[in-house]
Amino acid sequence: MTKAVRYDEFGGIEVLRVAEVDRPAPEYGQVLVRVKAAGINPGEAAIRTGAMADIFPSTFPSGQGSDLAGVVAEVGAGVDRFVVGDEVIGFSERRASQAELVLVDVDNLTPKPDSISWEVAGGLYVAGVAAWGAVHSIQLDSGETVVISAAAGGVGSLAVQLARRAGATVIGLASEHNHEWLQTHGVIPIAYGDGVADRIKAAAPSGIDAFIDTYGGGYVELALALGVAVERIDTIADFAAAARYGVKTEPGTNARPGAEVLAELAALIADGHLEVPIANVYPLTQVRQAYTELERRHTHGKIVLRP
Structure with a gap:
């Protein structure tokens, strides 16, 4: 068994819980990542309350989170770009990153430079x-x-x-x-x-x-x-x-895949050309406290969970 953030209905911070779930098993093209850090974001709170249900419908119990950084724990068939023990930055498209173990499509991962902290890497994607x-x-x-x-x-x-x-x-x-x-x-x-x-x-x-x-x-x-x-x-x-x-909400004409942008940003951080301020770090078990701080909307930089 492993731990993951879950909620069983739309609602406020009080619906969040940390549950014991079965260990995920990677399928073809997937990587199982042991999460070292996972960022939190305002959009996740909006999804959880149901305010964006018409755009992002939910099934329950639901997981939460996109941002993650961690260590490859297992690889599925067809994965040859990473091996067990590799340090990676990535994102989940399944609202699942706030957990100890997360399945990630291999195309949603990029190597983590050694000089970048787990907190910065884990809060980078969104x-x-x-x-x-x-x-x-x-x-x-x-x-x-x-x-x-x-x-x-x-x-x-x-x-x-x-x-x-x-x-x-x-x-x-x-x-x-x-x-x-x-x-x-x-x-x-x-x-x-x-x-x-x-x-x-x-x-x-x-x-x-x-x-x-x-x-x-x-x-x-x-x-x-x-x-x-x-x-x-x-x-x-x-x-x-x-x-x-009629103003813009999209990335623009030069949009590229998320992992490619992540790699570019990670390189800038590693070379000292970009700083990611970290406002606070909470253990996974304090996910409610983390979102309480986030939803005050006066944070300087990123809030990150550490499983």
Whole structure:
């Protein structure tokens, strides 16, 4: 037997439990990974409450989570890229990563560089691919100016760095206690709240070229009010506004398979060109506490579970 996060009905944090389940067995093209770290994300909470049931229907009992990093425990037939003992970064498409042992399709794995911590590797997939996709979607050119909301959060903290690497001037909206971190990463920090549009205009008198919204709650409307073209706005959080105004929610024309993007991001981290802030680490048994912190929506970086 092995441990895994489960829930038996839609609901709040109270429906989460850690259950004893049968040890998974890899089938053709699958790898069994002993998880060392698994990130948590706001989308998982939305799925668990049933708020996204029309997009992501659930069967119960349901597992939870996509992000993972760990050690190969067993390989199925047809797998020749990894062997038992290999350290890997990857993702589950079965909402199953928050567990001690997880089955992963071999194409959803990439080797973990030795210099990357388990916590960083385990929290990389969802935030990293979302940030990479958003930056590519708005097709930044060197010298342009982009605003990024929730700029110190799990996705935002990576998006600001990737946008800077593209040569853009980056304005990051964040709580004041995160401004120092943004400044050290070459970002112009702006406090959110009343008067934010005026503060942005003061920081960018020549105008804003693009906007990435990682938070929701009116930032698409703010981008439009700032004169940003619809095709240069991307939101990963406000799908109602995206449908209303026609802004982007997809990774863009240069989208690539998730494992390929993971490998690119991991190489940047290993070479010191990208930082993944870790806000907190919880044991798997404290999954409820981890999501309680996440759902306050004031996290700097990623929250990670350690089975």
